Amino acid sequence: MQEFELLNRVFALNASLPPSVTLGPGDDMAALQLATGTSTILVAADSAVEGVHTPLGGDAYDLGRKAVLRNLSDVAAMANARPLAVLACAMIPKGTEPARIWRLFSGVRETAMTWHAPLVGGDTTVVTDQSALCVAVTILATRVDESAPIVTRANALAGDGVYVTGSIGGAWDRTTGLGRHLNFAPRLEVAQSLARLLGTRLHAMIDVSDGLAQDLAHIARASAVTIDLELARVPVAPGWEARLAVAHGEDYELAFTAVGEVPPLLEGVPISRIGTVRAGAGALMLVEGDRSQPATDAGWEHAT
Ligand SMILES: [Mg+2]
Numbered sequence: 001m002q003e004f005e006l007l008n009r010v011f012a013l014n015a016s017l018p019p020s021v022t023l024g025p026g027d028d029m030a031a032l033q034l035a036t037g038t039s040t041i042l043v044a045a046d047s048a049v050e051g052v053h054t055p056l057g058g059d060a061y062d063l064g065r066k067a068v069l070r071n072l073s074d075v076a077a078m079a080n081a082r083p084l085a086v087l088a089c090a091m092i093p094k095g096t097e098p099a100r101i102w103r104l105f106s107g108v109r110e111t112a113m114t115w116h117a118p119l120v121g122g123d124t125t126v127v128t129d130q131s132a133l134c135v136a137v138t139i140l141a142t143r144v145d146e147s148a149p150i151v152t153r154a155n156a157l158a159g160d161g162v163y164v165t166g167s168i169g170g171a172w173d174r175t176t177g178l179g180r181h182l183n184f185a186p187r188l189e190v191a192q193s194l195a196r197l198l199g200t201r202l203h204a205m206i207d208v209s210d211g212l213a214q215d216l217a218h219i220a221r222a223s224a225v226t227i228d229l230e231l232a233r234v235p236v237a238p239g240w241e242a243r244l245a246v247a248h249g250e251d252y253e254l255a256f257t258a259v260g261e262v263p264p265l266l267e268g269v270p271i272s273r274i275g276t277v278r279a280g281a282g283a284l285m286l287v288e289g290d291r292s293q294p295a296t297d298a299g300w301e302h303a304t
Pocket of ligand 1: 028
């Protein structure tokens with residue numbers, strides 16, 4: 001079973017959520033508000049597993065850091081959001097050197113503090129039949145501007161431009177597992193600036209973790225629109241070909257849709273227009289010259 005199918009089946013059981021859940025499962029974060037007029041609390045969780053998200057046997061600091069960075073990237077994806085705090089639960093193979101566990105939690109704590117999110121709780125469990133170190137991090141966030149909305153995946157509108165920050169492709173090396181996915185700067189500042197600058201012209205946003213094509217398809221589905229992604233316009237990393245880059249994953253850039261002018265550079269981060277939103281049935285189309293085809297297998301997800 002594929003990851004998204006499994007999660008969708010689980011979330012489908014949440015038929016009626018209480019009114020305090022203002023944004024339910026299926027976006028980069030969920031949102032909670034206890035009473036009208038009070039602060040919105042955003043929450044998300046991500047894990048990092050040695051051998052899946054970082055190379056096996058590497059510095060455990062990298063594992064802790066990556067778990068937090070993945071969460072921070074989800075905070076960025078809500079645009080009008082800033083991190084508040086993190087909690088971390090580690091699953092530790094029996095016999096792991098204490099120094100390695102210390103490195104893991106140092107990676108979590110120091111990374112979170114860098115982005116003003118103190119580590120406020122967590123847990124460790126020693127596991128006997130497991131050899132990979134794992135850490136699951138929960139992040140809490142709130143709105144930067146309490147009078148403005150958060151930006152979800154579900155509000156892309158026909159006529160919007162489609163944009164991406166930075167460059168796509170080459171974030172991890174298939175052979176070594178190394179690359180910038182181990183130590184990237186989450187796009188919090190550029191996301192917050194976009195929210196401030198564009199206001200209600202900023203319609204939908206997602207962080208690019210599963211591959212640009214897959215993540216744009218999430219926006220298309222959630223917003224019930226069609227997105228034309230022009231491959232020639234995708235800013236690919238040096239040595240990369242667009243068709244491979246959009247399926248590769250782990251870029252941790254932001255993809256978004258907006259109407260009107262969008263600056264080509266913000267907070268020192270290049271922003272490229274890569275496509276257009278049009279009315280349609282929730283599909284992503286890959287456009288090359290005058291050829292256009294539905295993106296079906298682009299992107300990846302963890303098979304269970
Ligand atoms: Mg995300």
